[in-house]
Each structure stands twice: as structure tokens, then as C-alpha cells.
Amino acid sequence: MTFPVFNVGDVLTAADMNAAGLWLVKTQTVGAGVSSVNVTGAFSADYANYRITWTGGTMSATDTVRMVLGGAATGYYMTFVYGTYAATTILSNVNDNNAVRWNNVGAGSTNFASVRLDLYNPQATTRTLMAAQVVWPTISGSAHGFLDNATSYTDFTLSPGSGTMTGGTIRVYGYRN
Amino acid sequence: MSDPILIQIDDVVREATPEEAAAILASQEEPSGDDQ
Numbered sequence: 131m132t133f134p135v136f137n138v139g140d141v142l143t144a145a146d147m148n149a150a151g152l153w154l155v156k157t158q159t160v161g162a163g164v165s166s167v168n169v170t171g172a173f174s175a176d177y178a179n180y181r182i183t184w185t186g187g188t189m190s191a192t193d194t195v196r197m198v199l200g201g202a203a204t205g206y207y208m209t210f211v212y213g214t215y216a217a218t219t220i221l222s223n224v225n226d227n228n229a230v231r232w233n234n235v236g237a238g239s240t241n242f243a244s245v246r247l248d249l250y251n252p253q254a255t256t257r258t259l260m261a262a263q264v265v266w267p268t269i270s271g272s273a274h275g276f277l278d279n280a281t282s283y284t285d286f287t288l289s290p291g292s293g294t295m296t297g298g299t300i301r302v303y304g305y306r307n
Numbered sequence: 308m309s310d311p312i313l314i315q316i317d318d319v320v321r322e323a324t325p326e327e328a329a330a331i332l333a334s335q336e337e338p339s340g341d342d343q
Contacts, residue, residue, distance in 0.1 A: 161313065161320040165331045168316040230334075292335045294313070 177304030187298025212271025
């Protein structure tokens with residue numbers, strides 16, 4: 131039997147399971163009208179790299195979604211380069227230069243909200259790198275950066291730039307090492 | 308009277324302490340891009 135195509139009655143072998151590339155580590159439903167969501171037990175030595183999504187929710191105001199790892203309150207670097215749906219030029223880079231958080235890992239409004247990002251090595255004692263795709267109601271762009279310390283983290287917190295978050299599901303996936 | 312500020316830790320949603328609420332309100336007054 132060879133993955134990824136299986137037939138009825140095939141024996142599922144360890145080799146096939148070990149070839150699975152992405153595992154769902156944690157699912158967290160977001161409550162109503164919360165100002166932050168802390169997701170614990172997200173990162174472990176089982177995986178070096180992670181995909182994090184938040185879909186199906188909304189925000190009380192049109193604004194960014196921010197992120198911190200553990201209790202880290204400094205050392206966040208990021209560029210958020212975006213364009214607008216109403217023009218063809220790239221408008222701006224919004225930067226975090228040794229900031230207290232990543233300020234643009236997602237966005238939301240009363241109509242939709244989303245986070246879609248990868249984290250590299252959050253649990254390892256090395257720098258954590260972040261790459262996100264960010265969708266606002268009027269703009270969209272990419273955010274990339276890193277956290278400048280060698281601390282190991284197991285949890286993260288998402289919060290809106292203003293107002294609150296409601297509903298939807300945060301999912302944490304681990305890329306198989 | 309304003310609505311309470313709620314924070315969530317995994318499945319638990321609770322009202323923020325006065326100190327936590329003050330920190331959240333202060334952070335939401337900051338711009339979305341920091342250059343510090």
C-alpha cells in the first residue's frame with residue numbers, strides 16, 4: 131500500500147502514519163466578546179513548526195489581530211506589507227521594531243475575521259519565526275518576522291487591536307518533523 | 308456602566324481583573340504598528 135491513495139481493506143502501517151505531514155494538535159472555540167484568547171499546550175517537542183488558524187469568527191471593530199508567545203513582552207520584529215483592493219500600488223509597510231507583540235498577524239471586522247500563520251521553532255530554545263497572510267476588509271498583505279529571544283514557549287495569545295473577538299475556532303496544526 | 312472586559316484561557320472565559328482590564332485598554336489605545 132502506498133500513500134496518499136488507500137483502498138478499502140488496506141492495512142494501515144506505521145510507515146503510512148509516519149508519513150502524514152500535518153497533525154491537528156489543538157482546537158479552541160473562541161467565546162463571545164472576549165478581549166484575548168490564550169491557547170495553552172499548543173507547542174511541544176513533538177513538532178518544530180506549526181500552522182495556526184482562526185476562522186469562522188468576527189470582531190466588534192475592524193482592526194488587527196495581535197499575537198504574543200507565552201509571557202514575552204518585548205523583542206517582536208515584523209513587517210506587514212499590504213495592498214489595497216481599490217488601487218494597484220503597494221501602499222505601505224507597517225513594522226514592528228522590537229515591539230511588545232506582533233501587531234498584524236490577522237484581522238477582522240463585524241463581517242469576518244481570520245488568522246493564518248506559520249510559526250517556526252516556538253518550542254525550541256532558539257528564535258521563533260512567524261509568517262502570516264492577513265486579510266482586512268479593505269486591504270490584504272503578508273506579515274513576516276521573528277521573536278528575538280531563545281525562550282521555549284508552549285502557549286500563545288491572540289487579541290484584537292480594539293474591541294473584542296467572538297466565535298469561530300482556533301486550530302493549531304503541527305508539521306511532522 | 309461599561310461592559311466587563313472578558314479574557315479567555317482555553318475553555319475558561321472570565322472577567323479581567325482591574326489590572327488586566329487596564330492593561331488591555333491601554334494596549335488597545337496603541338497603534339497597530341509599533342516602532343519602539
